[in-house]
Amino acid sequence: MKANEEAKNTLDDVEIENPETGVETEIEEGVLVTLLERERERSEKLADDLLRSQAELQNYRRRMEQKQDEVRARAVETTLRKLLPVADDFHRALKTLPTEVDGNSWAQGFRLIESNLWKTFESEGVTAMNSVGKLFDPARHEAVVFDETTTGNHMVVEEFQRGYLIQDRVLRPAMVKVGSIASDGVDEEQHIDTDSNQ
Numbered sequence: 001m002k003a004n005e006e007a008k009n010t011l012d013d014v015e016i017e018n019p020e021t022g023v024e025t026e027i028e029e030g031v032l033v034t035l036l037e038r039e040r041e042r043s044e045k046l047a048d049d050l051l052r053s054q055a056e057l058q059n060y061r062r063r064m065e066q067k068q069d070e071v072r073a074r075a076v077e078t079t080l081r082k083l084l085p086v087a088d089d090f091h092r093a094l095k096t097l098p099t100e101v102d103g104n105s106w107a108q109g110f111r112l113i114e115s116n117l118w119k120t121f122e123s124e125g126v127t128a129m130n131s132v133g134k135l136f137d138p139a140r141h142e143a144v145v146f147d148e149t150t151t152g153n154h155m156v157v158e159e160f161q162r163g164y165l166i167q168d169r170v171l172r173p174a175m176v177k178v179g180s181i182a183s184d185g186v187d188e189e190q191h192i193d194t195d196s197n198q
Helices: 002-010 029-095 105-123
Strands: 013-017 024-028 126-128 141-146 155-161 164-166 169-172 174-179
Touching: 024 029, 029 105, 029 164, 029 169, 105 126, 141 155
Parallel strands: 141 174
Antiparallel strands: 013 024, 126 164, 155 174, 164 169
């Protein structure tokens, strides 16, 4: 406001050249102050619009980065899901390996391949679920057999196909048989599966 007062004190009438006609015209100081105020408001509005546009651009970039991360994660999950049957085949083959050939170099080679495959899975956050002896959870288990004589809590009594988690999300549910486990001191949350290797 002080600048406005100074402008009023120093300006009586101002001559401005009209750019279209080239003719100088006199403008009263009140009109000039009004024009100056309008331009100042316009400038503030443009600055505000610029800040808003910059914020919108940052938000857009952040959303696009999140979408790209989600697409990458889905692509990794899809690829890992396709490799799970290979891991299952290695697991079954090594589980049924006869003891007389267990020390052969080719058997050790298969164990090394399975180990390397699991290192790759683990580097992506994949872990095998331990299902046998746990309460049946439809989010983690797919019941393919149900024991009709089940009483009490529905428990996983047998696993037909292992389930896998990725970062605590289900990558593939376990195919299981649901039934009752005799209450001989088995904790419902404790894992009683004797197959400890992945």
